[in-house]
Amino acid sequence: MRNLILVMTNRLGRMLAAIGLVISLGLTGLPAHAEDSPTIAKPITSASVGIQMFGWNWNALADECTNYLGPNGYDWILTLPPQEHKTGNQWWVHYQPVSYKLESSAGTRAEFAHMVSDCNAAGVKVVTDAVVNHMAGGRGIGFAGTEYENADFSPLFAANDFHSGLAKSDPHYCSTDISNWNAFDERTNCKFPGLPDLATEKSSVRQKITDFLNDQLSLGVSGFRIDAAKHIQPADLKAIKSLLIRDAYFVQEVAGSNTIAQEYLGTGDVWAWDQQQFATDMFSSPGYANLGKSFDAASREYGLGDQALTWVTNHDTDHHGGGVTYNQGKLYQLSFAWILSEPYGKPMLYSGYAFFDENAEAPQNVSGKIEKPYCASSTEVKFNKKIPTESTYDQGDFTCVERWKPLTGMIGWRDAVGDGVKKYVYAKTGVYGFARGTQGYVVFNSNARSFSASKLKTGLPAGTYCDHYSGGKSPIKLAGKTCSGLAVTIAKDGTLTTKLAGLSALAISSASRLK
Numbered sequence: 001m002r003n004l005i006l007v008m009t010n011r012l013g014r015m016l017a018a019i020g021l022v023i024s025l026g027l028t029g030l031p032a033h034a035e036d037s038p039t040i041a042k043p044i045t046s047a048s049v050g051i052q053m054f055g056w057n058w059n060a061l062a063d064e065c066t067n068y069l070g071p072n073g074y075d076w077i078l079t080l081p082p083q084e085h086k087t088g089n090q091w092w093v094h095y096q097p098v099s100y101k102l103e104s105s106a107g108t109r110a111e112f113a114h115m116v117s118d119c120n121a122a123g124v125k126v127v128t129d130a131v132v133n134h135m136a137g138g139r140g141i142g143f144a145g146t147e148y149e150n151a152d153f154s155p156l157f158a159a160n161d162f163h164s165g166l167a168k169s170d171p172h173y174c175s176t177d178i179s180n181w182n183a184f185d186e187r188t189n190c191k192f193p194g195l196p197d198l199a200t201e202k203s204s205v206r207q208k209i210t211d212f213l214n215d216q217l218s219l220g221v222s223g224f225r226i227d228a229a230k231h232i233q234p235a236d237l238k239a240i241k242s243l244l245i246r247d248a249y250f251v252q253e254v255a256g257s258n259t260i261a262q263e264y265l266g267t268g269d270v271w272a273w274d275q276q277q278f279a280t281d282m283f284s285s286p287g288y289a290n291l292g293k294s295f296d297a298a299s300r301e302y303g304l305g306d307q308a309l310t311w312v313t314n315h316d317t318d319h320h321g322g323g324v325t326y327n328q329g330k331l332y333q334l335s336f337a338w339i340l341s342e343p344y345g346k347p348m349l350y351s352g353y354a355f356f357d358e359n360a361e362a363p364q365n366v367s368g369k370i371e372k373p374y375c376a377s378s379t380e381v382k383f384n385k386k387i388p389t390e391s392t393y394d395q396g397d398f399t400c401v402e403r404w405k406p407l408t409g410m411i412g413w414r415d416a417v418g419d420g421v422k423k424y425v426y427a428k429t430g431v432y433g434f435a436r437g438t439q440g441y442v443v444f445n446s447n448a449r450s451f452s453a454s455k456l457k458t459g460l461p462a463g464t465y466c467d468h469y470s471g472g473k474s475p476i477k478l479a480g481k482t483c484s485g486l487a488v489t490i491a492k493d494g495t496l497t498t499k500l501a502g503l504s505a506l507a508i509s510s511a512s513r514l515k
């Protein structure tokens, strides 16, 4: 139902937006008002669930939005950087722009536009990765044929559009790589190692970046992940944002530090770095989920308010290490379920591909285009049957996390508990559970062995409830009479007594109560 409504409001919104665009362009030459945009009609909030779709080409992503992401309740996706990039078979070539043409190994401009429109129609907003701090290093020919050499990207940027090409007397001049990653001037003016750093204080540079983002907004994109935001001055981002044709969602990459991230709250959301550390501590190996008991107090200290994105892994930690990954099988699945259960933050999941070489791009064809993903398993994590904390993906298999039943179940649970306040926290030897208001209860067993829950206080009215984690998106069938997952009973005193398998979770809600 929720999806149907979303799709309908989306369609209506798109029609209104199209009319608005025609009218306003016709009269003033200016773009439509923000209110007319279908893509931002329902903003990204803590009620939204996002997922980074790393390594997906545009055509395949369009289909995934229609067939899985929309129907499974995902509200937004983060895509690969869409612009022309340096060529190569490493994934990180996408982080070295050569021009702002929307032509890349993920697809053509037309394919990109088609993907955005299909995703919007499925109720899934598109947030793209915006690499605007720097351009490609060295010299070469980009994916769409643009030649570049030593910070000359004409006609887009010339050498004096970079901090290394400014007069030596200019306060922003810097021609060396960053070595002190936290000092404001150095981290914003000097080079992300090897990459020419754009002079984002120049109005002409800001305008070109804005044109690039506006181009995507005009195709229906809802927002941007600002790559390397920590290396751009907040004032520059503010100026760029103010030039956009409509309000756009910004989530800024301020790696490693919640303190520096606070400098960026004026221009949008940021990733909660210390929260990811919690996910890593709780789910890297069996037996530590109970550490979650100090998460509430810790997250209050982050100073990010409701502008925090919560996460387990991204393309950097997935490839370079520093987080729970697909290699950890059932623990990986539990870690995503955990961020979906917490009231703190706007969760972003991660869906990528398996690799043996950490630099490896998703499988490409002979002309360097990313191939259609092969989903190793259509609905489930491919964990090692004997060692469930390991996985068995082959190199180049996609994990297709967006299709995993327990996670679509958890999205349903998150919707059902709404803003229910956390209470009745239970935390003991690898087990962590809590209620959300009187709307729901969740418990994680991160131990390899089963857990015998005895009289856990849930706050739920007595009755039989169906588990969202094992039951998936719509656990209740036959007018509330049957359950496609585990059914549990809440006693008259509101307590739960049940046996929970190792490395699993149980999530019940007022919406999953059997009649």
Ligand code: LM2
Pocket (backbone or CB within 6 Å): 092, 093, 094, 095, 096, 131, 137, 192, 193, 194, 195, 227, 228, 229, 253, 255, 315, 316
């Ligand atoms: C980011 N966030 O702030 C991205 O999340 C991260 O993936 C990007 O690094 C980084 N900022 C710059 O956009 C990736 C990758 C790096 C890679 C860069 C540039 O993690 O390893 O660096 O993209 O492609 C590569 C080489 C590195 C070399 C550099 C320049 O790995 O050894 O440094 O290119 O040639 C000399």
Ligand code: CA
Pocket (backbone or CB within 6 Å): 133, 187, 188, 189, 190, 197, 198, 231, 232, 233
């Ligand atoms: Ca910079």
